[in-house]
Amino acid sequence: MRLKAFTYIILLLLIGSSCAKEYAPASLDKIRLVWNDSPETTMTIGWDQNEGENPTVYFGTKDKGQNWNKYDLSQEVSREVSHLGMNTRFCELKDLLPNTAYYFVIKDSEGVSERFWFRTAPDTPTPFTCIMGGDTKCEGEAYIAGRFTNQMVPKLRPLFVMFCGDFTHNAITAEHWEQWLTDWFELTRTEDGRLFPIVPVMGNHENRDFEVLNKVFNSPHQYDNSENIYYSLSLGGDFFHMISTNSEIDIAGDQTTWLEENLQKNKDFTFNMAAGHKPFSPHTTKKSERISEYRQWSYLFYKYGLDIYLDADSHMSKITFPLKPDSINGFQGFVRDDLDGTMYIGEGSWGATPRPANDDKPWTLRSGSFNQVKWLQVFPETETNPAHIDIRTVITSTRDGDDKAVSHVDGVSSLSENDVFGIPEGINIFSTEPYGPVITYPFKDKTQGK
Numbered sequence: 176m177r178l179k180a181f182t183y184i185i186l187l188l189l190i191g192s193s194c195a196k197e198y199a200p201a202s203l204d205k206i207r208l209v210w211n212d213s214p215e216t217t218m219t220i221g222w223d224q225n226e227g228e229n230p231t232v233y234f235g236t237k238d239k240g241q242n243w244n245k246y247d248l249s250q251e252v253s254r255e256v257s258h259l260g261m262n263t264r265f266c267e268l269k270d271l272l273p274n275t276a277y278y279f280v281i282k283d284s285e286g287v288s289e290r291f292w293f294r295t296a297p298d299t300p301t302p303f304t305c306i307m308g309g310d311t312k313c314e315g316e317a318y319i320a321g322r323f324t325n326q327m328v329p330k331l332r333p334l335f336v337m338f339c340g341d342f343t344h345n346a347i348t349a350e351h352w353e354q355w356l357t358d359w360f361e362l363t364r365t366e367d368g369r370l371f372p373i374v375p376v377m378g379n380h381e382n383r384d385f386e387v388l389n390k391v392f393n394s395p396h397q398y399d400n401s402e403n404i405y406y407s408l409s410l411g412g413d414f415f416h417m418i419s420t421n422s423e424i425d426i427a428g429d430q431t432t433w434l435e436e437n438l439q440k441n442k443d444f445t446f447n448m449a450a451g452h453k454p455f456s457p458h459t460t461k462k463s464e465r466i467s468e469y470r471q472w473s474y475l476f477y478k479y480g481l482d483i484y485l486d487a488d489s490h491m492s493k494i495t496f497p498l499k500p501d502s503i504n505g506f507q508g509f510v511r512d513d514l515d516g517t518m519y520i521g522e523g524s525w526g527a528t529p530r531p532a533n534d535d536k537p538w539t540l541r542s543g544s545f546n547q548v549k550w551l552q553v554f555p556e557t558e559t560n561p562a563h564i565d566i567r568t569v570i571t572s573t574r575d576g577d578d579k580a581v582s583h584v585d586g587v588s589s590l591s592e593n594d595v596f597g598i599p600e601g602i603n604i605f606s607t608e609p610y611g612p613v614i615t616y617p618f619k620d621k622t623q624g625k
């Protein structure tokens with residue numbers, strides 16, 4: 176009897192060990208997720224294929240670990256690009272379920288990747304969070320600060336990240352893009368393998384290669400011209416619409432025609448936002464005003480009720496009151512209009528060395544000089560609360576007396592998957608006094624007793 180039991184245990188151990196199969200690693204890296212089409216039902220997975228062949232994504236709504244043949248679904252590569260020294264592969268997943276976790280591995284002739292996962296966007300009005308910022312550098316303290324900011328992403332577990340241009344130095348090199356993508360892959364994923372989709376925006380550091388975001392992120396373009404990288408995305412049904420504009424090509428003409436049609440078509444969304452790299456009115460004296468965008472776009476934003484415009488480029492932080500364009504009475508063409516105006520937020524210091532905040536306007540709500548991102552919590556209407564967006568400026572790095580980048584991310588607690596609306600312990604949120612650390616859009620000025 177004892178011998179029988181012993182044999183039985185050995186048999187179970189043998190079966191167990193054959194189930195926990197170990198795979199050789201696939202020959203690929205720099206995996207990134209991108210939103211290029213409906214975030215509710217699609218996801219683009221991109222990576223750099225090193226040596227292996229025939230890569231395929233195996234995926235499904237059940238976590239099968241690295242057991243690629245246990246996943247319900249598979250998708251072959253949909254686009255191959257050889258550019259910037261990388262063998263980029265894109266796999267566009269379609270017909271996904273909204274607001275759903277998907278698990279995946281990439282298998283090639285060499286082996287199987289780690290198991291990763293992502294979440295699709297909801298297709299009904301549902302609360303979500305996102306991170307918005309821009310401007311990273313490739314060397315020195317600015318590079319180090321950018322890596323600190325990357326580390327904030329997995330701690331906050333946003334639905335997506337909008338990156339508002341200037342990924343690398345303005346001399347586009349393979350080395351710098353490889354470094355950026357490696358850091359993004361290594362530093363912005365969670366310990367449980369969750370990856371966060373990026374929504375890229377063109378910056379002036381990308382403008383020596385106007386197609387670069389299409390080649391690196393498969394970003395959409397207009398008018399059958401892959402240099403016209405501007406596009407829009409919607410999520411939550413008719414809840415949230417966002418536009419990625421392109422400040423580096425012609426503003427007037429095709430892009431403005433497209434922009435007005437897009438704003439008009441989507442004006443009934445609960446929230447509309449747009450992003451463009453260069454601020455119309457920068458908050459540092461080192462940067463000049465952008466008259467062309469102001470003339471072409473600010474009146475369209477107001478006409479069609481754009482809620483928020485995200486910008487970058489200046490390497491600092493600002494939030495304005497909601498603004499209405501008024502070229503006659505306005506300061507630099509804007510007057511405050513809390514009721515119907517567009518709130519301008521930015522100005523891009525993900526990693527780039529902060530410039531002085533020395534050019535406030537009468538309608539500036541608050542500016543500051545440090546590395547930062549904007550963290551948005553977006554809420555639909557409920558029985559007790561109107562739809563609103565809570566905006567926080569998260570400080571990720573400052574400089575010490577020796578001009579060394581100091582992390583404000585180390586020691587910040589991580590939010591759990593079930594509590595992405597919590598406030599992590601140790602997080603450094605810029606206090607926009609007298610309004611406090613949270614600026615809510617639509618904006619109600621509590622200091623005016625409204």
Ligand SMILES: [Fe+2]
Nearest residue numbers: 341378379488
């Ligand atoms: Fe820039």
